[in-house]
Amino acid sequence: MKRTLLFIAIICSTSFAFAQKxxxxxxxQSSIIKWDAKKVVGGHVGTIALKDGTIQTDKGKITGGGFTIDMNSMACTDAPKLTGHLKNEDFFDVPKYPTAKFIISKVDNSKATPVITGNLTIKNKTKAISFPAKVTSTADGLSAEALGVKVNRLDFDIQYRSASFFSDLGNRAIEDEFTLDIQIKAAK
Incomplete structure (x- = not known):
């Protein structure tokens, strides 16, 4: 009888653990990435949409996931005429690389705000990045927000008007780092 009860307890606890994942x-439709790129004088802002993605959790904490970024959706919202230039080979070469990816490789849940580490792939070049993300459970899913995520465009072979490569640009230089504000909404 004790063995039977122990067996039932193990099965129930195992089932409960799996149910937590x-x-x-x-x-x-509800998720968006906003970008902000600076120049010596001024800068530009815009948006990029997601194509798809998943987030995995265990006991309410993010443990994995990733998403595909639709580079064709990229828009420069303060200067729409620049959108075409951003999509050409000087920058993201969207006809050749229509998507980018971010895959979560590790999550540090030891702090109040989890730190997510993952591999960002742009133009077939992959670089690990880390950032804190505020995660909130909702009635039908979760939302995650990461603000000011720094990305160095040189890691992805985007050298156009970089003072790191061209010394005579003066005030036409574009900073190597740009930032992303990532807002993700997900449902079961």
């Missing part, structure tokens, strides 16, 4: 589907 959840995969959420990223809502491409």
């Amino acid at each position: 959840t995969t959420y589907k990223v809502s491409t």
